[in-house]
Amino acid sequence: MHRFQGPPNKVHASIGTCTHNKMDELERVNKRFATSQALMNQIRYAAESLSLDFDRWDEPHVAGPSLYVLIVAEMNFDAFTDPLGANKWPINRCQLVTDSLDKFTAVARDVAFTRDGAVIVTADGTIQEQMVRVRNPSSTETPGAADVVPADWMGTKHLSALETSLREEVIWAITLSEEDGRVTTFLNGTYQDYPRDQIGGRWRPEE
Numbered sequence: 001m002h003r004f005q006g007p008p009n010k011v012h013a014s015i016g017t018c019t020h021n022k023m024d025e026l027e028r029v030n031k032r033f034a035t036s037q038a039l040m041n042q043i044r045y046a047a048e049s050l051s052l053d054f055d056r057w058d059e060p061h062v063a064g065p066s067l068y069v070l071i072v073a074e075m076n077f078d079a080f081t082d083p084l085g086a087n088k089w090p091i092n093r094c095q096l097v098t099d100s101l102d103k104f105t106a107v108a109r110d111v112a113f114t115r116d117g118a119v120i121v122t123a124d125g126t127i128q129e130q131m132v133r134v135r136n137p138s139s140t141e142t143p144g145a146a147d148v149v150p151a152d153w154m155g156t157k158h159l160s161a162l163e164t165s166l167r168e169e170v171i172w173a174i175t176l177s178e179e180d181g182r183v184t185t186f187l188n189g190t191y192q193d194y195p196r197d198q199i200g201g202r203w204r205p206e207e
Helices: 020-053 101-114 143-145 156-164
Strands: 067-072 081-088 119-122 130-134 170-176 183-187 190-194
Touching: 020 067, 020 101, 020 170, 020 183, 067 101, 067 156, 119 130, 156 170, 156 183, 156 190
Parallel strands: 067 119
Antiparallel strands: 067 170, 081 130, 170 183, 183 190
């Protein structure tokens, strides 16, 4: 299990010697991390709820709910995604993650059983209607990819999330496995793993 060590180290600066501009950039990254972590927590909690509510994990040939969510820094994500046709998030029912956790979880439940692809959420919590296929990054796009060590249990979706989390445009990735209900969050090439028997009770949103 990999533990997160604070905000992604995408700004290399020495506190004692960096310029004013670098300090401003470091502060911006830290602020973005803090804000996006609260958003990630809400998405993760929804994924955990779906995992705990599904009671057929032990049945053979039965697939559980599946989610793949990317939190991105800006609207321009076409460079590493392709639209997946009719697979769309119903924005008429929920367009903002933070509007209502219950509403988001209810819609996520429907999406998790009936649609394929990744859900894109911008840093302000806005959910994009079109779901996408995420392209694997090349070594030139994400130089750190060669140093990423995936876990043995990771499947195609987890590997995609792990590598995609290295992109500058991506802040967080969150997955819910349809095979065993495992919830995983990814940040800058690291991950935090929550097997189904360990989720629930650690975090709850404040009312």
